[in-house]
Amino acid sequence: MEDYEKELLADFDSDEGSDSEEVPVENGFLDEDIDPIPDSHEDIHNGKNAVTVVEEKSFGIRLHELIVNSTVHNTLSSILSEPNIEEVDDLTKFSKVFPLIPELKSHIELYSNEEDTDFLELLSSIDNGNDQSEEYRFVLLINELSTIINQEIAAFHSLVKLQYNVVFPELETLILNPIDYARIIIIIKQDLQNIKSYETEMKAIVSNEKILVIIMAALQQVKNQFILDDKDIGKVLDCCRVILELDDILTTLSTFITSKLSKFAPNVSAIVGSITTSQLLIATGSLRQLALTPACNLPSLGVRDLSSQTKTKSRTIRQTGYLYHSDVVKYLPEDIVRSVMRIISGKVILAARIDLAKSNADGSLGEKYLDEIKQKIEKLLTPPEHQPDKALPAPVDQKSKKRGGRRFRKMKERFQMSELRKAQNKMEFGKQEDSITDSFGEEVGLGMSRSNGGVGRIGEIRVNTNTSARMSKSMVQRLQKQEQNSKILRADKGIFDDDFDSILLANPTARNGGDKRDTAISGQGNSSSKWFTGMTKRKLQEDVNGNDRKKQKSE
Amino acid sequence: MGSVFLPHLRTGWHVDQAILSEDDRLVIIRFGREEERDCMIVDELLFRISEKIKNFGVIYLCNIDRVPDFNVMYELDSDRSEPYTIMFFYRNKHMMCDFGTGNNNKLNFPITDQQELIDIIETIYRGAKKGKGLVISPKDYSAVRKFR
Numbered sequence: 063m064e065d066y067e068k069e070l071l072a073d074f075d076s077d078e079g080s081d082s083e084e085v086p087v088e089n090g091f092l093d094e095d096i097d098p099i100p101d102s103h104e105d106i107h108n109g110k111n112a113v114t115v116v117e118e119k120s121f122g123i124r125l126h127e128l129i130v131n132s133t134v135h136n137t138l139s140s141i142l143s144e145p146n147i148e149e150v151d152d153l154t155k156f157s158k159v160f161p162l163i164p165e166l167k168s169h170i171e172l173y174s175n176e177e178d179t180d181f182l183e184l185l186s187s188i189d190n191g192n193d194q195s196e197e198y199r200f201v202l203l204i205n206e207l208s209t210i211i212n213q214e215i216a217a218f219h220s221l222v223k224l225q226y227n228v229v230f231p232e233l234e235t236l237i238l239n240p241i242d243y244a245r246i247i248i249i250i251k252q253d254l255q256n257i258k259s260y261e262t263e264m265k266a267i268v269s270n271e272k273i274l275v276i277i278m279a280a281l282q283q284v285k286n287q288f289i290l291d292d293k294d295i296g297k298v299l300d301c302c303r304v305i306l307e308l309d310d311i312l313t314t315l316s317t318f319i320t321s322k323l324s325k326f327a328p329n330v331s332a333i334v335g336s337i338t339t340s341q342l343l344i345a346t347g348s349l350r351q352l353a354l355t356p357a358c359n360l361p362s363l364g365v366r367d368l369s370s371q372t373k374t375k376s377r378t379i380r381q382t383g384y385l386y387h388s389d390v391v392k393y394l395p396e397d398i399v400r401s402v403m404r405i406i407s408g409k410v411i412l413a414a415r416i417d418l419a420k421s422n423a424d425g426s427l428g429e430k431y432l433d434e435i436k437q438k439i440e441k442l443l444t445p446p447e448h449q450p451d452k453a454l455p456a457p458v459d460q461k462s463k464k465r466g467g468r469r470f471r472k473m474k475e476r477f478q479m480s481e482l483r484k485a486q487n488k489m490e491f492g493k494q495e496d497s498i499t500d501s502f503g504e505e506v507g508l509g510m511s512r513s514n515g516g517v518g519r520i521g522e523i524r525v526n527t528n529t530s531a532r533m534s535k536s537m538v539q540r541l542q543k544q545e546q547n548s549k550i551l552r553a554d555k556g557i558f559d560d561d562f563d564s565i566l567l568a569n570p571t572a573r574n575g576g577d578k579r580d581t582a583i584s585g586q587g588n589s590s591s592k593w594f595t596g597m598t599k600r601k602l603q604e605d606v607n608g609n610d611r612k613k614q615k616s617e
Numbered sequence: 618m619g620s621v622f623l624p625h626l627r628t629g630w631h632v633d634q635a636i637l638s639e640d641d642r643l644v645i646i647r648f649g650r651e652e653e654r655d656c657m658i659v660d661e662l663l664f665r666i667s668e669k670i671k672n673f674g675v676i677y678l679c680n681i682d683r684v685p686d687f688n689v690m691y692e693l694d695s696d697r698s699e700p701y702t703i704m705f706f707y708r709n710k711h712m713m714c715d716f717g718t719g720n721n722n723k724l725n726f727p728i729t730d731q732q733e734l735i736d737i738i739e740t741i742y743r744g745a746k747k748g749k750g751l752v753i754s755p756k757d758y759s760a761v762r763k764f765r
Contacts (some may be wrong), residue, residue: 403692451665457739458746 113280122557169200202317211312214232222247222301228288230254232279241309242267244302252295254287299399329413332428333435334406337390345384360407361385368605390435398442405438480526486511620660623667626679629686635677636706643674643742648693649682649701655727655764658702666731673742698764699725707745714741714752717759721751728759
C-alpha cells in the first residue's frame with residue numbers, strides 16, 4: 063500500500079494533464095447525481111428530465127464513445143493513475159458505465175415495453191435494407207457493453223481489495239467471486255469482533271462451510287486488525303455498492319438481450335442460447351447475413367487468431383469460435399466436437415432462415431432442432447457395441463459326395479500303372495527272369511511281362527491304350543480341314559510341288575511341246591526334279607524309321 | 618484380466634469330471650500358477666481364444682499348488698523353469714502332439730500367437746476325431762526359445 067502511494071505521488075506531476083481528457087464526459091453527467099447509492103432512481107429520472115433534449119439524444123453516441131474508448135484503455139490502470147486517490151471522496155466516479163446506468167435502465171425499459179414494434183421494424187428493414195432497426199443496434203451496443211462492465215467489476219474488485227486488505231486480508235482468498243466479496247464486506251464492514259452475529263446474513267450468500275472458515279479467519283485476525291476511519295470505510299462500501307450495481311445492470315442487460323434475441327431470432331437462440339446467438343449476429347452483422355452464411359463457415363466465426371495455430375486451445379479442433387464455446391458444445395469430448403459443430407451449424411443456419419422469414423415466432427422449431435441435435439450427440443457419445451467373438455466351426459473332415467464320372471475315371475486310368483508294368487514287377491516262380499540292359503548299362507528285369515505274352519493269345523497283356531497320346535475333337539477336325547484344303551490346292555497345281563515344300567521351276571518355252579517331259583518330271587519322283595528336297599528326304603527317312611520302330615515294338 | 622472368467626478347477630475331482638464330462642469336445646487344461654508372469658500371459662491368450670474354439674474345445678485352468686494330485690502323474694512340478702503346462706484330452710484320453718520339442722505329452726513352451734494355438738487345437742481335434750492318439754503339430758517348435 064505504501065509503495066503504491068509513493069508511486070502515485072511520483073506520478074502526480076507527470077500524469078495530471080494526460081488523464082483529464084477522459085474524465086469530462088462523466089463529470090458533466092455527475093454534476094447532477096453525485097449520489098452513488100442506486101436506490102434513488104426516481105431522483106435521477108427527475109434530474110434527467112430537466113436535462114435538455116440534446117443530451118438525451120446523445121446517449122447513444124456517448125455509449126458508443128465509451129465502448130470505443132474502453133477497448134483501448136485498461137480501467138484499473140486508469141483508476142490507479144488518478145493522482146490524488148487518497149483525497150477523492152467519491153470513488154464511484156471512476157466508473158464510466160456507472161453514470162450511464164439510469165439512462166440504460168430507462169432505455170431497456172423503453173425497448174422491453176415495446177410489444178408491437180414489428181411493423182416499425184419491418185419498415186426500417188425495408189428502408190435501409192440492412193435489417194438494422196434502432197432497437198437492434200441498441201442490442202448490439204449493449205452486447206459490447208457487457209464486456210466493459212465485467213472489466214469494471216474486476217477493477218473495482220481490486221480497488222476494494224487494496225483498501226480492505228488492512229482490515230481482513232484473508233477474505234479475498236476465501237471469497238474469490240467479486241460479487242460475493244463485495245456483499246460480505248457490506249454485511250460485516252470492519253466488525254470482525256462480532257462476526258458471529260452476521261452468520262445468518264452471510265448464509266444467504268455463501269455456503270455454511272465457507273462461513274465457518276471466514277469466522278475462524280476473522281477471529282484470528284482481530285488481534286492485528288487495523289481499524290479504518292469512517293471516511294475510508296465509507297469509500298470501501300461505496301465501491302462495493304458500485305460493484306453490486308454493476309452486477310445488477312449486467313444481469314438486467316443479459317436478460318434484456320435474451321428477451322430481445324428471443325424476439326429477433328427465437329429459433330437460433332433456442333438452439334445455441336442467447337449469448338452465442340448475439341455473438342453470431344454481431345459477427346455476421348445481421349440476421350439476414352447470418353441466414354446467408356454457408357453452414358460450413360459458421361464454426362470459424364469468432365476464432366481468435368486464425369494465423370497462429372499455436373494459440374488455439376485444442377490440438378484437434380481448429381475452429382474454436384463462438385460455436386465451440388457455446389453451451390451445447392462446451393462440455394463435449396473433443397473427438398466428437400467437430401461433427402457436433404457441423405450438425406449444429408447446419409441447424410443454426412436453417413433456424414436463422416426461419417427467423418428471417420418470421421414464420422415461427424415462438425421458437426418451437428428451434429427447440430425441435432435442439433432435440434434432434436441432442437439425440438445425435440447422444441448417439442455419437444454412446445460407445446460402439448461390443449461384438450462377441452464368433453466361434454469357429456469344428457474342423458470335421460467330411461468326405462466329398464462327388465465320385466467323379468466317366469471323364470474322371472478315364473483321367474484316372476491314364477495315370478494308372480499299366481498291366482505291362484504290373485506284370486514286369488511280378489516274378490514267375492521257378493523260372494529264370496529275362497532281363498535287358500538299358501542305355502545306362504543297368505540290368506532291368508522284365509518279370510512276367512515276357513512270359514505271359516509267350517504263353518498264348520488269351521493271357522497276353524495288352525498295351526494300355528489309355529496312355530497313348532490323344533487328340534481333341536476340334537484338333538481332329540482341324541487336321542481334316544487342312545487335308546481337304548491341301549487336296550484342293552494340289553488340284554490346281556501352282557508353282558509349288560505336292561508337299562508345298564519346294565517350287566517347281568520349269569522352262570516356259572519347253573511347255574508347249576513338253577507335256578511329255580512334264581509328266582516325266584513328275585514321274586521321276588520326289589528326289590531328282592526338285593530344288594529343295596532336303597527336308598522331304600529327311601521326312602521320308604523319319605517315316606521309315608518310325609515304322610521300323612513300331613515294328614520293333616510290336617514284336 | 619479376462620482369464621478370471623475361465624473356469625477354474627478347484628480339486629482333483631473337478632479335474633476328473635472336466636475330462637470325463639465332455640463327449641465331443643477337446644478338453645484343454647492349463648496346469649500352472651496364476652501368479653507367475655508367463656502363466657498370466659498364456660491365461661490371457663487362452664481366454665482370448667476360448668470363445669472362438671468353443672465348438673470343438675473347452676478350456677479349464679488348474680492351479681498346481683491347490684490341486685497337487687496330478688503333479689506326479691503328469692510330471693507337472695518337476696521343472697521349476699516351466700511356468701505352465703497345457704494338456705489336451707478327448708473322451709478321457711490323453712492326446713499327444715509332436716511339437717518337435719521332445720515332449721509330446723504337453724505344451725510347455727512359450728506361445729503368444731492366437732492363431733498358432735488355435736491351429737494346434739484344431740489339429741489335435743482332427744486327430745482325435747479319427748481316433749489317433751498322437752498328432753503332429755502344424756508348426757515345428759523345436760527352435761522356439763525356452764523359458765528362462
